[in-house]
Amino acid sequence: MKVTIILQFVLFAFCAAYQSEESEKCRHKFCRIGRYCHINTVGDAECVCGGPDFCKDRQKKVCGTDGIEYTSHCELHRTACVSRRRIGVDQTGKACREFAVELPSCGVEFQSFKDDAFRRLCNEDCLSNGGVRVFMDLDKNSNGVLEENEINLEIKDSFSSCTLLDLITYDDLNEDGTISEEEFNRAFDLNAYIDPSLTHVKTSVKEGSNVRLSCDIKRGKRIIWKRNGVEFKDLGSIKVIGEYVLYLDDVETSHSGNYTCECGDAAQTHTFTVNVKPKVIIYPSTQFHLNGSSIDLRCHADGIPTPLLSWKMNEHNLYDDPFDTKTTFQNHNSRLQIDRATSSRDTGAYKCIGQNSAGSSSDTATVFIENSQSVPTGPIGFYNLFIFFHDYGYNIHEPGTCQLRRQLDTNHDLSDILQMSPQYGLKRRPTDLCSKVCKWGDVIIVKNSLIYAAQPDLGRIIVIQLQDRASPVDVIYIDGNPNGLTYIENRDEIWLISDHSIFVLSTVSKLSDRKVTLLDVGFRIEKLWIPSGVLSKSTFAYLKSGESIKKISLETKRFLRNIDCKGDQSVNFLPIGGKAIIRCGNQSTLIDTFSDLPIGTIQVGKSFISPDGRTLSIFDGQDITVYSINDGGEVKKIKTIRDRKNLIEIEYFPSSTTLGYNFFYSTSTNEIVFIDLYLDRTEIIESVGAPPKPRSSMKSKRTIKNSGYFGDYLASPSDESFLIVNGRRRHIQCKWPHSGNAHQVLWIDPLHL
Structure with missing residues (x-):
């Protein structure tokens, strides 16, 4: 008996708390007639259509423009909401034959009377402002509704049998004997509206621009702006000026997203994309070859939209000529290969050009072909070098030849x-x-x-x-x-x-x-997260401090906001669109890093973002969920890779068939697994050894590290060896036995050594 009472009390307290929260959120949410406020799964207040009995207490028949007689205004608008149709009130009653007989004489001419009356009540300035001041002028006691004594006015020079008092007869939608501002606006067609062709506008600008977005809603009062569905007024570099105008200063990729202005049911969404000029790099920057050798040049370009690549040699365009059997272009022009190179034909400066709507840029490599049979004096090889930091110092390894380049011991x-x-x-x-x-x-x-x-x-x-x-x-x-x-x-x-x-x-x-x-900073710090990437600038950091995540400005070093976050905490950033994934215990939330407010939920798990910011993978302990991110920052689920419970860490690897990324992942067994995201193919590399033994109470961890845009290899230490994997051919390239675990692995870019 006592247990039952306690459970009932707990349930009552929970329901009361929920209703209190719902009431508070809905208190500022206005819903049209025939709808009511409801808290959705994200925790936001939204208007939904009423059920079949929603309008049962309203009994005042009206004729709909669809020819159907409804029991009340409420039922008409509820039906329009449910059926997603536009149904208006036919003031003449002609659409409903039986109903038209019951109308008083004013009903037939009421609409023309209202048009004439409004022109007499509203001067030219008032008309240019959509007539929004008429209601306030009539509302003498400023109580928010028009009562009979306030609209019992004579309209001069009017020959109609109608009066303003007929507003209560025909336009009192909630049947309370008064006319609210909403009812007044509906009666005189003063509600905010947007031209249907302008409800969705696409806007693209160059990075670094100052941008002005205008709201095209007409007759709107109390315009509100939302970024990715979250209302705001001032977000630093994003400011609302005079309600109808939004200014964005010095835009970058994080500003991309949906900006919506709303007033009642009228809304306009600007899908805003920041275009980034290509950043091009060519590899290797210098090559020396003998006559008859092959030339292999690779080019990578980051930018929004994805840049198109082209090549020049000594400022002459290079084309994919089917009759040229020596020169080939691969993977959308990101790779140029020349067979049987000669000094007279192929020595020169090779330029890779990346171009998109934001502009173009280039990088140049120099190729020397020796017209002799002797070995040239310049360097022939270009090396991807890995550094393993281990229990007894650090080693530098070259994967192509499996050579140990340098070793420093503990007693150095x-x-x-x-x-x-x-x-x-x-x-x-x-x-x-x-x-x-x-x-x-x-x-x-x-x-x-x-x-x-x-x-x-x-x-x-x-x-x-x-x-x-x-x-x-x-x-x-x-x-x-x-x-x-x-x-x-x-x-x-x-x-x-x-x-x-x-x-x-x-x-x-x-x-x-x-x-x-x-x-x-005035509080204890346990962890630090800072956004980074080739397409974004770092301006803030998130700090773990107890059961909260705090935001700090990198410029001023000042505390900005606090986010309550209990349980295990983690943060990962999505640079395109300015979003972050914050995990608090068993819940992962997608937040807007400008407002630090939630804009949705996402799969719970450990997240991995690709170097170009366009692919997100989340491992939940069992499966991998993969998302794509477009130029505007929209996150879209594309696939789920099932039953990967042995996964430890994901490392992205440049695709050889597209300009995107596939990935490898290390496991708690003696395998490393390759996933081709575009061809839905899986390959397993076996016999890589067990993961390194954990230090003290730490969990077993197998680091896996790629070799950048152009590298063919990955490094992943095991408990017995330093391991190099050929990522293109998917096999073990090198193994160096060791006596101490490797804790960290770095790849050294050879371009500028």
């Missing part, structure tokens, strides 16, 4: 560079690369020149210079246990966490003028 002496540190000597520091065993934290590369490798247990960051044979050249001491390194390219800064505080390293692409700053 750092005395010379340590003595140059202003903090050296404050307390006893180890002078070797590591203290017996290396415990590497996060490792990042800056402008393909410097590597910053965290050593949390030693309270320092090792700086490695690639041009100096990948040797340590500096040590930065940070109080506590530094980790969580994130490089912000547009600010040339590294943000990191140490003992729940944020440190900022500035001017990190240079060895001199570097500065370390401790940010006092």
Whole structure:
């Protein structure tokens, strides 16, 4: 009995809380007659059609323009809502024969009377404003409704038998004996409206533009603007000016999305896309060959829309000529191959041009063909290099030839560079690369020149210079246990966490003028997420702090907003459209990073976004759900890949048949799996060994790292070896046995070494 009472009480409390929340959200939501306010699955208030008994208490017959007699105005409009038809009130009653007989004499001429009366009540300024002031002028006591004494007016020079009092007879939709502003607007056709041809407008502009979007709703009062369905007034670089105009300053890809202006039932949506001029890179930048060799040039271009690629050689256009058996173009012109090259014909400057509606750009490679049988003096090979950071130092491997290029052990002496540190000597520091065993934290590369490798247990960051044979050249001491390194390219800064505080390293692409700053944000920090990508600029960060996620400006270093988030927390960014996926426990929400408000839900799981920002994959512990992201930032589910419960980590890999990406994923077994997203094909690479043994209480983790736009390889350490996989041919390329686990893997871009 007691259990039953308690359950009833809990249920009552839950229902009361839900109804209270529903009442609060619906309090500001106006619904047309025949509809009511309802809280949808996303938690937003929306108007829905009433049920069959919704209008049973209204009994005042009206004639519909569809020739049907309805029991009340309410039932007419409810039927129009349910059937998705436009049904008006026939004031003359001619559409309904029996009904027309019952109409008083005014009914036939009431519409013409209202037209004439309105012109007499509204002057020229009033008409230009849609007549919105007439109601306020008539509402003498300002109570929001027109009563009989307020509309008992004589219309001069009118010969009609109708009066304004007939408004209560024909246009009192809720039958309360008064005329509300909504009823008045309906009676005189003053409701906001939009030309049907303007309800959806597509707008595309170039990145960096200042944009003005206008709302074309007529007679609208209290215009509201929404971005991706969320109402706003001022979002920093997005501002509403005078209700009808929206200004967007210095737009970038994050501004793309749907901007809607609304007034009542009238709405106009601007599908807004920011076009980005192509960023082109060609590989390799220099080649030396002998006569008769083959030339292989690859080109990659990022941009919105997807750029079209073309080639020139010494400023002469190159075409895919079916009669030219030596020159071939592959994968939408992203690859140029020339067989049996000769010095006279093929030596020169090869330019790859990327072009889209935002403009064009290019990159150039130089090819030298030696007209001799001797080996040329210049470099012939170009290498993709991987660095494995492991228990006993770090190794540099070249996958094409499976060579070990460099190896530094734990006892590598750092005395010379340590003595140059202003903090050296404050307390006893180890002078070797590591203290017996290396415990590497996060490792990042800056402008393909410097590597910053965290050593949390030693309270320092090792700086490695690639041009100096990948040797340590500096040590930065940070109080506590530094980790969580994130490089912000547009600010040339590294943000990191140490003992729940944020440190900022500035001017990190240079060895001199570097500065370390401790940010006092006023709360404990456990994790840091910063958006990055070739198509976006980083302006803010999200910080994990207890059961909340806080937003901070990278420019002002000031706290902006707080998002309640309980349970396991994670954040991933979708650069096109300015969205983020925030996971709080067992719920994942898609939010707008301008307002930090939810705009929808999405599959719960670990998310992976492709380098071009156009493919999103989410692993829920069992299946992989794949989404596409278009130029406007719209996220659309395209497929589900079933039964992948052994998955640990996804790494995207450039497709050889399209300009998009496929992916590999590492597993908790001795396999690495390839997924072709376009051909729906799966391949398994076996015998790769078990994942590295976890450190202390950490879960087993198998990192997998690709080799950039042009690389053919992936690196993935196992418990017994450093492993290189040929991603094009899907087989094991190299294995180097080791005695210590690899914790981090970096790929070095060979373009500028």
